[in-house]
Amino acid sequence: MAWVWFHKFGSPPHFYRLATQLTPWFGWPALLLGIAGLIGGLGLAPPDYQQGDGFRIIYVHAPAAWLSLMVYTVMAASAAVGLIWRMNVAHAVAASCAPIGASFTALALVTGMLWGRPMWGTYWEWDPRLTSELLLLFLYLGYMGLRNAIDDLARADRASAVLAIVGVVNVPIIHYSVTWWNSLHQAPSVMKFGRPTMPASMLVPLLLMLAGFTLYFIALLLTRARGEVLRRERNARWMLEALERT
């Protein structure tokens, strides 16, 4: 039963139609969650005992960092699916992930630097988490560079898929780097098993922002993936109807 669903989802016209319909269902809730998170984070949450109002950077830094890791995982997973099952829709999804993931990785790095300066006294330290996050940015850029350099779209899909899969080892390294090594960056307080150690008034806006950013990513992904699916399609008939409707 799951296989029927899987192959249906992998059919380009079906995916295109589904993506078109679903996008607003992710986009608008994302906006609402973002607004709620901002109000909670900037207004309602009390200042931190140690960091004062500066801790509020977390409400943009953590979602950006979360996205940087999650998007790469989605990219690598869909690349693997595309490679194994030769599914164009999966390759389209992987290609769509890269620019989104790269931009949020860069954002995570820069907001992290701006947060680090007042809190640790330095913009940058070559500690494991920061370094591996920087490597993640290079992985995204390498992925996009490789895609860009190969002219044949099918070959670009497959070669970049191999690269994405090889690079996915970096994701757990980034996440666990703060527990495996003595790092300047603080240990996980939300994304760890067991109870988060933040008070609710600070935690709830953070969860809202994380959820909002995630839904926003899905909306962006669906939008981009529609275009990427069109680029890979040769069977014209369904495209005619789909394009007439837009």
Place this chain on the structure above:
Amino acid sequence: MSGIAHFLAMGGYAVYLWPCYGLTALVVGINFASARRSLRLAQRDARRRLETLKVVASS
């Protein structure tokens, strides 16, 4: 007025905090515009390809 000023000052961290939020807004906005543009261009290219196919088929 002092309430807004206090809010903007963010306990002295304003010079770090507001650029963070500003950059985030920028990245969120650029992603939005870029995704829509990418889709629009792909749709335009697909239409063009279909046009040439129609021309070839009818000739």
Place this chain on the structure above:
Amino acid sequence: MSAARIGFLSAAALLAARDLRLALRRAGDTLLPLGFFLVITTLFPLSLDPSLSLLRDIAPAALWVGALLSSLLALDLLFRDDGQDGTLEQLALCAQPFAGLLLAKTVVHWCLTGLPLVLVAPLAASALGAPNAAMPGILAGVLLGTIALSLIGAVGAGLTLTLRRNGSLLALLVLPLAVPVLIFGARATALSIAGASPAAPLYLLAAFAVFAATLAPWALAAAVRIGIE
């Protein structure tokens, strides 16, 4: 006699011998990365005030940046000729496991480009002020590091097989995966020079090399297959 009648090890040995013979015919190309490594490691002391203590501080960095850049340079030799003249296609089509054959090529490549670095590293290190007691640690580090770099670089070379000779893209692809080698290797070298035990980073480096050796054959075969289709 069909190729399938030969066992894999014999086939790999034949391929390795052929690669060695070809490389030795063009000894200049093969020694270029080594020369490059020596140039880089001598550039550092030349461009700095040659007080020995400062040299000792930057010795790990100079050694490892040199090793990394030299490996990148050497990658060109791996698949270029065989990709151009169709040998890779023949290897893919024959009855032997493709991943194994590519691994054999990578091993030969390491012997020609990585092993010389291992042999020369103590020399370069002592020119940079490293004490003799540091040599075992340095040797172990460069040995493990060059193996890991050869494997990672081979995957990168496989992915960029069909592209015009674009060194910067290859560097961009290889760099994120090579950085852990750089970090642990330089740390091991620094600890050795300081007289402390380099065991911890060496273990991590070894783990990384083993991991690369496990993943690389699959990735290599997949990448090269995509490139020659």
